[in-house]
Amino acid sequence: MSGNPPGGDPGALRRLAEEQIARSGGESKVPPADMARVVHELKVHQIELEMQNEELREARDELEANVELFVGLYEFAPVAYFSVTADGMVRRLNFMGASLLGKGRVLVMGCSFTQFVSPPNRRKFDEFLTDVFADKTIEPCEVMLLRDGQAPVVVRLTGSLAPDGQVCRIAAMDVTEQRRVEEAAGEKNEDLDRIFNLSKDLMGTATMDGQLIRLNPAFQEQLGYTQQDLKGRAFMDFVHPEDREATRSAVLELRAGRDVIDFVNRQLCHDGSYRWLEWRVTPFRGQFICALGRDITGRKMAEEALQRAQDELELRVQRRTTQLEERTSQLRALASMLTLAEERERRRIARLIHDHLQQMLVAALLNLGLLKTKFPKGAEAADLEMIEQILRDSLETTRSLTTELSPAVLHQCGLAAALKWLRSWCMEKYGLEVAVDAKDGIDPSMDVSVTLFLCVRELLFNIVKHSGVGSAALRMWQSEPGGQLKIEVRDEGSGFDPELVRAREGITGGFGLFNIRERLEILGGGLETESKLGGGSRFTLWVPVCNTTPVPEITALGGSRVMKAMDALPPETAQAVASLAGDSSSRKIRLVVADDHVSVREGLVRIFQSEVDFEVVGQATNGREALQQARQLRPDFVIMDLNMPRMDGLEATAAICGELPDVRVLGLSTHADEAHCAAMVRAGAMDLLHKNSSASALVAFLRMRASKPDRPDT
Secondary structure (H helix, E strand, C coil), X not given: CCCCCHHHCHHHXXXXXXXXXXXXXXXXXXXXXXXXXXXXXXXXXXXXXXXXXXXXXXXXXXXXHHHHHHHHHHHHCCCEEEEEECCCEEEEECHHHHHHHCCCHHHHCCCEHHHHECHHHHHHHHHHHHHHHCCCCCCCEEEEEEECCEEEEEEEEEEEECCCCCEEEEEEEECHHHHHHHHHHHHHXXXXXXXXXXXXXXXXXXXXXXXXXXXXXXXXXHHCCCHHHHCCCEHHHHECHXXXXXXXHHHHHHHCCCCCEEEEEEEECCCCCEEEEEEEEEEECCCEEEEEEEECHHHHHHHHHHHHHHHHHHHHHHHHHHHHHHHHHHHHHHHHHHHHHHHHHHHHHHHHHHHHHHHHHHHHHHHHHHHHHHCCCCHHHHHHHHHHHHHHHHHHHHHHHHHHHCCHHHHHHCHHHHHHHHHHHHHHHHCCEEEEEECCCCCCCHHHHHHHHHHHHHHHHHHHHHHCCCEEEEEEEECCCCCEEEEEEEECCCCCCHHHHHHHCCCCCHHHHHHHHHHHHHCCCEEEEEECCCCCEEEEEEEECCCCCCCCCCCCCCHHXXXXXXXXXXXXXXXXXXXXXXCCCCCCEEXXXXXXXXXXXXXXXXXXXCCCCEEEXXXXXXXXXXXXXXXHHCCCEEEEECCCXXXXXXXXXXXXXXXXXXXXXXXEECCCCHHHHHHHHHHCCCEEEECCCCHHHHHHHHHHHHCCCCCCCC
């Protein structure tokens, strides 16, 4: 036997076998050997049938699972499915279909699908349904579905006829949001097209290799080309030759991945002219270039005109600056000349007073001293004493006047010595105690020294006038060799508001600070002011200076103190001391008297000649003559005036003491202050005495020195 059992049912096979046996008479006429073979085949076939039955059961289980899966996919699919008859009645639908229509499935089944279609779309739906049942190939149909209490939706319908031809299967997809987006995009595109066509700026697209594709009307308005003239042409064909390299580089950057590129070039117009355009370009989908261009020709022309005007203005400013610098330099020179001229005039007046009036007073004092020796007692002696005091007071007044006009110490000893002298002057004149820290060795030019001295004196006067204190501090230093010379004047007084004073400068004077600042600025320096009400004040003056010459600091001898002590003695006692000193030696003291004023020189000569132990061996009218006579006569002493023509007393003293160690020099001056005294001692003199010293004290001092053969230790 062979073949499969009909229908795969073992019971049917059994029935067929029994029927065959009955037709054969109930008994088999098959030989026993054949019967055994048939039995074996039947057993094998039975096993095959059992295996086929097992496969059929597995296929049935898989089919049931697939049916369940299909039902699940159908019911819960994100697409709405409907089974609709030819008259539009809904026979079956899934959950999405019910959700799309806004009703439960039970309420929809048996209803006409057409009633959910909006009236304007019903004819379209009927035609779609007719075409589906006609088994035609049709395009999807879009209709609007109306829902109770909910917003309508737009759906896209696709349909196919069922195998039995009784119903058609319709798939409905909600495309409401998609259509809304498309409508919005369409509106935007319309807006963009409107902007594209109405824009005054040039807008266009091109391929990545620069072939023009689409251009707005502004190209024709501004460059004169029509769309047909430009479409398909290369963008580079219209770029000015000088700008092509830069434009090509910009495009290469765009191809390399830059999102936006800005550049400027000149574009060829239809009439052959060029216009400046400012471009901003960006890639689109990696295949196109979108470009926006703006005509900046007017701006470029304005910039060029502005640049020309700016260049011309800069040239004018440079010229004016040069002129201003020249005039500033001239102003500084004139101001310096004015300062020096003012100081020279002050010195001239001071010199006139010193060289004439003071010397006449000194000569009168010297002669009066000789006259007093003739009337040692009585009414005449008292009158002579009174006249001598009047002359001394007059000499002191003239000395103060010349000092205020032009302190000789500034010109003869330098700025540091002048500031130290200013300390005693402030104490003597105003009672202001000034602590001075001025380093020697700082020696600026004379115009700088004069200006700084006057400014410091003005500041100290301001402290006396406004601060309400009786002390101040003064410090002078140099920041570095050849750097800035600085002077600080400080007090702990009432202070002031610098801003308020600065606002008044030049109007009400501003404590003299305006004048001080102007003088310093002319020298290339300045004034820094720090102050607050109740917190004192600090003023820092600074000027640029050149190299300085160090000057060693030295202290004066005590001779001036000896002279002051002898001046304080009564005349009889001083004469007794002088007489006792005169008796100590029988050898005469040889003198050379050097003074450029005849009356003073002659008065000194008469004083010394009246003494038996003094001998005037020479007279000199200037320092050079004093040096020559010292060389020739080898005197014991040279009486040296400090201020003389041709060679002053300081220079002559230094020459004599350096060349002739046995000759001693005694200085005489109406400016016998500490600074001048230190300068004379530094030059080698024994001391510097005041010319208003009494004749007896002067004689006694020389006798005292003559009794010591060795030069005193300086």
